[in-house]
Amino acid sequence: MAQITDQISLAxxxxxxxxxxxxxxxxxxxxxxxxxxxxxVARVFALKGRPATNPLIVHLAETSWVHDWAAEAGPDAEALxxxxxxxxxxxxxxxxxxxxRAVTAGQDTVALRVPAHxxxxxxxxxxxxxxxxxSANKYMSISPTSSDHVARQFAxxxxxxxxxxxxxxxxxxxxxxxxxxxxxxxxxPGMVSVASLEAVLGKAVVQQSGGVVAPGQHxxxxxxxxxxxxYGADTDVSHLYQASDIGWIFCGNAVPVSGKVIELGAxxxxxxxxxxxxxxxxxxxxxxxxxxxxxxxxxxxxxVHNRLERAAKPLSS
Ligand code: TXA
Ligand code: MG
Numbered sequence: 401m402a403q404i405t406d407q408i409s410l411a412x413x414x415x416x417x418x419x420x421x422x423x424x425x426x427x428x429x430x431x432x433x434x435x436x437x438x439x440x441v442a443r444v445f446a447l448k449g450r451p452a453t454n455p456l457i458v459h460l461a462e463t464s465w466v467h468d469w470a471a472e473a474g475p476d477a478e479a480l481x482x483x484x485x486x487x488x489x490x491x492x493x494x495x496x497x498x499x500x501r502a503v504t505a506g507q508d509t510v511a512l513r514v515p516a517h518x519x520x521x522x523x524x525x526x527x528x529x530x531x532x533x534x535s536a537n538k539y540m541s542i543s544p545t546s547s548d549h550v551a552r553q554f555a556x557x558x559x560x561x562x563x564x565x566x567x568x569x570x571x572x573x574x575x576x577x578x579x580x581x582x583x584x585x586x587x588x589p590g591m592v593s594v595a596s597l598e599a600v601l602g603k604a605v606v607q608q609s610g611g612v613v614a615p616g617q618h619x620x621x622x623x624x625x626x627x628x629x630x631y632g633a634d635t636d637v638s639h640l641y642q643a644s645d646i647g648w649i650f651c652g653n654a655v656p657v658s659g660k661v662i663e664l665g666a667x668x669x670x671x672x673x674x675x676x677x678x679x680x681x682x683x684x685x686x687x688x689x690x691x692x693x694x695x696x697x698x699x700x701x702x703x704v705h706n707r708l709e710r711a712a713k714p715l716s717s
Contacts, residue, residue: 402551406563408519412526414560415440420447422536422550423459423523424564425515427488427573427590428543428676429550430459430533432523441502441532447557449539454615455505456532457490457573460514461524469510469530471496476601477578483600486516488569489592492577492614503532505615513573519564535572536561542624542683542711545570545676552680570673571703575614576605587614589703591672624683630692630712637691637715647682649675651695660687668700675704679711691715 402422405411411421415432418440423432431448433440435458445452458469463481466473470493473481477491495510504510515521524531535543536550544550545567550559574590576597583606586594597605626647631637640646646659652666662678664671682690692712695701 402554402557402559402561404547404551404561404563406519408522408526408562411523411560411562415523415527415531418443420444420559421523422544422547422554422559422561423520423531423533424517424547424562424567425459425520425533426517426567427515427569427571428545428567429536429547429561429564430457430515430520430531431536432459432531432533434527435459435503435530435532436500438500438502441500444532444534447554447559448534448537450534451539452502453505454534455507455511456503456534457511457513458503459520459524459531459533460512461521462514465530466493466512469496469499469512470494472580474578476584479600480576480578480597481514483596484592485514486521487514487592488516488571488573488590489513489597490573490575490588492575492579492587494579509577509579511575511614517564517567519562523562542676542679543572544680545673549676549680566673566677568673570676571707574703582606589706591669591703593699593702595699624679624690624711626683626687626690628679628690628692628712629715630694630708631715632694635715640691645686645688647687647690649678649682649690649692651693653693666695668695668704671695671701672704675707 423430433444472494490513537553574592575588577585585606641657644658648661650663654663664674
């Protein structure tokens, strides 16, 4: 049984024993463990059911901790950290030689971020060391944005969940690689936009993955248990409007239907904040499928489209 607490001291004691704690962040809840303890790190992979080839993000209390993990953090890294940390941006940098390759999945790079959530920062400060934290869901499932979602993911496991309310951002962090001999490279879109990164860097961020990859990104991901479809404005789904066993997610364009409707609205920030919760809520009900009206194209929707492409199959018109 998962147990929910708001006591930082209980969470710290748990981490000190090498056990896991579900930690709220501004993006999604993470499954946190002592990044310096290889047995604790192994427990993260085991509990998630995640392949050891998929590296973990190391969470820091403050920017000064970067130098314990990164062999190099040049002017581009300094600029992005100053502009976006604490916040929903992860930087992939060359790893120091002593960084556990269990954390980096054998790579010589390490992913780092300072989360912008009071409970996460309090936990990191009180614990005093970095925490690895992948999203607190079972492998290939939807990232959780509330303690209730985490408890549903780990209903059959012993897990302490630190209560932190609903995640404000709602989608996983933007990941950017800053590696020697390469341009800044987007590995995963998030709510820190490419335009805002480029404005700070004063140069382009390459969007093709090139040689650097964020391993989890190839696969279908974030899928709910129910069949899940997405459709564009030119696809006619009106024959489904009378079905009472369909869940719908709209983006400011809800139509009268017989099924269960979640209207996330046409604001990309609010849509991102509510998307995973909508998927959890619809996945909960006695429904047979979920249909998602695709939001408009446009850079402010990039991260949302990226997650929808992983969660839902396209309906052809
Ligand atoms: O917002 C977030 O980033 C959340 C919260 C909890 O911080 N964490 C999260 O972790 O989304 P996870 O494990 O679900 O996704 C991390 C992604 C994976 O696709 C992984 O492959 C990539 O980061 N990654 C980690 N270390 C990497 C590295 N050294 N090089 C390239 N990609 C890396
Ligand atoms: Mg994840």
